[in-house]
Amino acid sequence: MLPEWVYQECPDVSVIHRDAALARQAELTKPDGALGRLEHLAIELAGLQQTEQPRAQSAPIIVFAGDHGIVAQGVSAYPQEVTIAMMSNFASGGAAISILARELGLSLEIVDAGTLAEVPIEGVVTDKPRRSSRDFSQEAALEPAELALALDCGKRAVLRAATKEPDLLILGDMGIGNTTTSAAIAAALLGVSAEQVAGSGTGLDAAKRARKAHLIDGALARHGLTIAGTAPDRILCAVGGLEIAAITGAIIAAAQRRVPLLIDGFIVSVEALAAVRLNPSCRRFLLFSHQSAEQGHCLVLQALSAKPLFNLDLRLGEGTGAALALPILRLACALHNGMATFAQAKVPNRS
Secondary structure, three states: OOOHHHHOOOOOOOHHHHHHHHHHHHHEOOOOOOOOHHHHHHHHHHHHHOOOOOOOOOOOEEEEEEOOHHHHHOOOOOOOHHHHHHHHHHHHOOOHHHHHHHHHOOOEEEEEEEOOOOOOOOOEEEOOOOOOOOOOOOOOOOOHHHHHHHHHHHHHHHHHHHOOOOOOEEEEEEOOOHHHHHHHHHHHHHOOOHHHOOOOOOOOOHHHHHHHHHHHHHHHHHOOOOOOOOOHHHHHHHHOOHHHHHHHHHHHHHHHOOOOEEEOOHHHHHHHHHHHHHOHHHHHHEEEOEOOOOOOHHHHHHHOOOOOOEOOOOOOOOOHHHHHHHHHHHHHHHHHHHOOEHHHHOOOOOO
16 A cells, blocks of 8 residues: 555645736737747746746756666666666766756755665665565566655655755656666556557667567566556556656655656656656646657657657656756746836837
């Protein structure tokens, strides 16, 4: 059984603040709708944040890391040791998300939610119920109690970030094999074959990608996940991962605290879909940054009725796509808050 907090209703959008933001947009010195989706972003944030001055300055980044037993089946182009090595790289400032966090002036927390690391790594928060998930092609990846603890890990990370009173939250992932795990979860949640959602991940060729899809389909059949409407917690136990579950928990916990989330690429979007299936009320707090190069991302976005801000063929993960989208939100807020109205500028409005 999952923790009761997972199912608690998330707050509603403030209709008063959303409508006030909509009215302000109509008064700014520009043709109505001329700034396109930038206008809608500011309006949406105003309603979510319950404010007349929407903000996107403080946006802590939390990267969750975990290892995956399915790697034993040769589903990754990289060895499993990369997961632990990359955590050190994040902490020391050498990874892509580390650079982006530094350039954007954002805090960066790395959470070992389930890697094979035997001892804590300097600069990394260790919060895991076990070391690595199990090989889901042979057995269930997680026990129900382990899933519950991983969800709680995500909540604890959000509570730490909440002390900074963030305007938004960015979540990232790291874990060799987690594109395979995410593809399996997506296939089960969407009721489609793995061929439709399994991409090349860290760089598999066509033959190895096809083998990965075949492996996923076999595992879904083995666990009885080919029937539409399977409970999301059962899917997460059967073919999930520890950092996957932690991100799912973080999404729900942030939304419950009225903190909007800027969702990254394929992997975090799959976790967002799992979170919405567990707690539909968290959907209104999700903003989507980009469509990744992973072929299954489009289907996941469609299932979430999500329209991402851009497509740069990214497939790195780590939260990098969301970080790249943050300046767009910052500028949308600046335009909304700082532009003069027709009355203030004494510019004639249209009749």
